[in-house]
Amino acid sequence: MAYxxxxxxxxxxxxxxxxxxxxxxxxxxxxxxxxxxxxxxxAALKQHPGVIMVVESGGQFQVVxxxxxxxxxxxxxxxxxxxxxxxxxxxxxxxxxxxxxxIDIVSAIFTxxxxxxxxxxxxxxxxxxxxxxxxxxxxxxxxxxxxxxxDALFYFFPLVLGYTAGKKFGGSPFITMAIGGALTHPIVMQxxxxxxxPGALSEHFLGIPITFINYxxxxxxxxxxxxxxxxxxxxxxxxxxxxxxxxxxPLLCLAVVVPLTFLLIGPxxxxxxQLLAYGYQAIYIFAPWLAGxxxxxxxxxxxxxxxxxxxxxxxxxxxxxxxxxTLAPLLLPAVMGQIGATLxxxxxxxxTRLRLLAGSAAASGVFGITEPAVYGVTLPNRRPFxxxxxxxxxxxxxxxxxxxxxxxxxxxxxxxxxxxxxxxGLDATVxxxxxxxxxxxxxxxxxxxxxxxxxxxxxxxxxxxxTDIGEYAILAPMSGTVLAMNQVPDxxxxxxxxxxxxxxxxxxxxxxxxxxxxxxxxxxxxHAIGLLSDSGMEVLIHIGIDTVKLDGQHFTAHVQPxxxxxxxxxxxxxxxxxxxxxxxxxxxxxxxxxxxxxxAVERVTDNHTIDSGMPFLTVRR
Numbered sequence: 001m002a003y004x005x006x007x008x009x010x011x012x013x014x015x016x017x018x019x020x021x022x023x024x025x026x027x028x029x030x031x032x033x034x035x036x037x038x039x040x041x042x043a044a045l046k047q048h049p050g051v052i053m054v055v056e057s058g059g060q061f062q063v064v065x066x067x068x069x070x071x072x073x074x075x076x077x078x079x080x081x082x083x084x085x086x087x088x089x090x091x092x093x094x095x096x097x098x099x100x101x102x103i104d105i106v107s108a109i110f111t112x113x114x115x116x117x118x119x120x121x122x123x124x125x126x127x128x129x130x131x132x133x134x135x136x137x138x139x140x141x142x143x144x145x146x147x148x149x150x151d152a153l154f155y156f157f158p159l160v161l162g163y164t165a166g167k168k169f170g171g172s173p174f175i176t177m178a179i180g181g182a183l184t185h186p187i188v189m190q191x192x193x194x195x196x197x198p199g200a201l202s203e204h205f206l207g208i209p210i211t212f213i214n215y216x217x218x219x220x221x222x223x224x225x226x227x228x229x230x231x232x233x234x235x236x237x238x239x240x241x242x243x244x245x246x247x248x249x250p251l252l253c254l255a256v257v258v259p260l261t262f263l264l265i266g267p268x269x270x271x272x273x274q275l276l277a278y279g280y281q282a283i284y285i286f287a288p289w290l291a292g293x294x295x296x297x298x299x300x301x302x303x304x305x306x307x308x309x310x311x312x313x314x315x316x317x318x319x320x321x322x323x324x325x326t327l328a329p330l331l332l333p334a335v336m337g338q339i340g341a342t343l344x345x346x347x348x349x350x351x352t353r354l355r356l357l358a359g360s361a362a363a364s365g366v367f368g369i370t371e372p373a374v375y376g377v378t379l380p381n382r383r384p385f386x387x388x389x390x391x392x393x394x395x396x397x398x399x400x401x402x403x404x405x406x407x408x409x410x411x412x413x414x415x416x417x418x419x420x421x422x423x424x425g426l427d428a429t430v431x432x433x434x435x436x437x438x439x440x441x442x443x444x445x446x447x448x449x450x451x452x453x454x455x456x457x458x459x460x461x462x463x464x465x466x467t468d469i470g471e472y473a474i475l476a477p478m479s480g481t482v483l484a485m486n487q488v489p490d491x492x493x494x495x496x497x498x499x500x501x502x503x504x505x506x507x508x509x510x511x512x513x514x515x516x517x518x519x520x521x522x523x524x525x526x527h528a529i530g531l532l533s534d535s536g537m538e539v540l541i542h543i544g545i546d547t548v549k550l551d552g553q554h555f556t557a558h559v560q561p562x563x564x565x566x567x568x569x570x571x572x573x574x575x576x577x578x579x580x581x582x583x584x585x586x587x588x589x590x591x592x593x594x595x596x597x598x599x600a601v602e603r604v605t606d607n608h609t610i611d612s613g614m615p616f617l618t619v620r621r
Contacts, residue, residue: 003068006050007075010063013048014611015039017080025065025073026053026111028371032061033104047582049290049553053375054121055304059104066373067364070115108168109223110312113160115409116153118368121410123150125418128407132425140595154319154408158215158222165223171230175253178415179229182258183215183266205259211267215521217320219313221269225261229253277321280314284326288400292330296396296440297389299334300374316409324405329420329433331412333395333440334388339365340441342373344448345381354509354577368413378448380577387447395440402432425426454507473604474533475514475567476616477541480506481609485589490545493589496539500601501591502617504610511541511572513565514590523548526555530593537619538593543574545585554578568613592619 011017014032019040021033034040042054050072065072065284076082100486110117127146130136153160162180163179166173182188191203192212203210236249257265284291302308311327318325339362346358354377361373378385408419417437420430460559483503488494493503513531520538521530527547531539543555556577559565579586592601604615 001477002137003050003072003075004079006048006072007079009048009050009221010045010072010076010225011080013041013045014061014063017082020082022108023073023076023080023082024108024111024320025069026107026114028064028069029055029370030065030069030076031107031111033059033062037061037113043583047550047553052372053581059101060107062535064375066372067369072426078152106313109161109164112164116408120150120153120421121408122413122415124408125410125415125421128421128423132421144455144611150303150408155216155387156180156184157217157219157320161219161222162226165226169227171226171233172304175233175250176222176226176229178254179225179257179261182254183218183222183225183261188212189214189216190617205263208263209449210262212262213266213270215266215270218270218273219316220273221261221266224265224269225257228260228265229257230285271316274321280318280327280340281322284400288326288403289397290400292333292398292400292436293393293395294396295327295330296333296337296394296399298394299331299392300338300370300385300389304374304379312474315406319409324407325409326403326405328406328409328412328416328423329398329399329404329418332416332433332437333399334392335365335368335370335412336395336437336441337388337390337392338370338373338378338385340391340444341378341384341448341452343441344387344445344452345377345384347445348449348453354575356572367415368411368415375581375612380581381453384448384452387452388444391440391444391447394443395436395438398436398439399433402436404429404433404436433553464599469610471565473515473615474537474539474590474592474617474619475512476504476610476612477511477571478504478506478588478612479508479610479612480504480588482603482616483587484603485591488545488587488589489585490587490589492589493542495607498589499591499593500595501539502603503587503589505587506543506576507609508612509574509576510570510612511543511574511588513567513571514539514616516566519559519563519571521561521563522557522559525550525552526572527552527574529557529559536594536597540591540593541571541588542591543572543586543588544579545587547579547584550579550582550584554582590617592617595619 010030014020015036019035021035024031037056042056045054045063047052050065052066055062055064114177117410123146127136127143127150131138131143152407158180159177160180162177163173166176184271192214203212233253236252237245240248299308302311315325318327323383342358342362342365346355346362349355349358358377361377363372365373374385378388404420404421406419407422410416410419417430417434420433422429440589481504483505485496486494487501488503492498511529515531515533515537517531517533519529520532523529525548527544527550528540528542531541533539556573558570558572565571576586592598598619598621600620602618602620604618610616
């Protein structure tokens with residue numbers, strides 16, 4: 001029930017239940033496929049406190065939630081009445097290009113079991129570490145049970161992929177799961193062993209020789225077979241009578257697709273799998289350091305746009321064909337780079353909310369979930385994200401030179417180091433991967449700590465406030481960039497209808513009192529405040545343009561109407577990063593509302609920037 005209100009808001013802003021073609025979730029995101037994208041309100045969702053970010057990529061409308069995405073997914077499904085079976089695909093009018101279609105297919109097939117797949121990989125890595133450290137012997141019963149738990153998903157991949165692929169392609173997932181089961185059936189494995197060598201021709205199907213291949217842990221053959229089965233199922237349902245199609249359709253699918261898979265689809269898909277794996281390996285061997293630098297730099301960019309799903313099948317295919325993967329280790333520095341940048345923000349900022357967000361995001365990142373760090377901390381501040389990518393490139397080059405390999409699939413995280421332990425025990429490749437990750441983390445943290453945030457974001461100005469500020473002087477209520485009033489991107493303010501003054505684009509998140517006086521009014525939405533000086537000046541400070549639409553979100557008032565104030569008193573705190581991420585302009589007009597009672601309202605200095613508490617405006621009688 002804790003997520004029902006969030007679920008209602010999400011449904012309302014994606015166009016309602018009737019606008020949803022399909023919904024799945026991955027580690028942090030709800031992935032909608034919508035009938036009409038124009039009915040979705042991404043800007044409104046970005047402003048919601050329960051939503052980290054909205055990304056439109058790969059033909060999907062992706063709502064980034066965080067680690068509790070599964071609970072939100074369940075709440076959305078319950079609220080919308082979406083059942084276990086996916087809604088029919090292809091009923092939308094939007095044309096999707098080939099890349100977007102590929103990413104949509106891959107993400108829909110793999111995301112339902114991403115969590116257990118990552119857990120299985122981590123368990124495999126921990127078992128390898130336990131053997132190396134002498135804690136477990138491979139002959140022990142404890143090791144065998146845990147190994148079975150860690151290996152079952154990968155061994156029976158065709159069954160699991162058969163189910164999810166069947167759902168994605170709009171057919172019966174139980175038919176396609178049965179096809180996957182046939183690929184790993186004991187009688188097939190026995191025939192493979194009896195044939196002497198994989199690929200040997202020893203059996204025939206209606207006179208056609210059968211090529212037996214070990215399909216356990218394979219990926220591509222079952223996906224192709226599932227597509228063929230779903231197509232055949234749809235054709236059968238069109239022509240068969242409703243009285244018989246419920247059992248004749250599955251019968252035809254199994255009787256036709258299983259032999260077709262062993263005779264044609266499986267060998268062809270296996271050949272493509274090997275071509276893909278060995279082709280990648282040839283490129284990797286040519287310049288592993290360059291591959292590491294490129295992947296370390298661009299991986300998080302791919303994650304932002306959802307393009308990383310295009311590489312997931314390649315990693316799994318490498319494991320299936322080669323027995324190891326060299327691509328995933330290159331991504332460890334990319335993850336550690338963003339963690340390091342987030343830690344740099346944590347160490348350098350004095351913004352309490354940003355520190356809390358950075359601390360929790362860094363903890364999630366250690367376990368392979370970087371979206372909270374990227375969307376909430378590094379990307380909104382730009383330079384930390386760039387430093388994280390640059391450090392990831394350097395660390396990736398080190399990992400590439402070490403030629404580290406991953407022996408089980410999982411989310412790239414600190415646990416990946418255990419998954420890189422080869423069967424023979426620890427070697428230099430594992431230490432090289434650890435060094436690359438450490439370099440990326442430390443370098444990104446140091447760069448962000450030194451240069452990642454503007455000076456005013458690290459702390460409020462510690463310079464003493466002037467004591468003799470004059471009877472008609474107004475101090476700068478915030479640090480930032482100074483603009484003339486006619487430069488404010490709002491015609492009401494720029495025209496001077498509300499009074500004369502100037503504006504500041506803030507680089508801090510605090511609004512302080514600009515003179516001695518009292519608080520005349522505080523807007524209910526806390527985005528604006530009216531002040532009255534002891535000398536009679538009436539001043540309106542409006543934080544941002546159109547920020548009234550936030551309805552008070554991201555603003556905290558520390559004063560009430562009637563409170564006495566003096567220069568430097570804290571009036572309002574606001575979450576600058578969240579407001580900018582929501583798409584609002586933070587240009588803040590500071591207006592003398594009764595300026596018609598004065599001869600002139602003038603800026604004290606022509607400097608482009610100003611620190612809070614410094615002389616800003618003067619008025620003349």
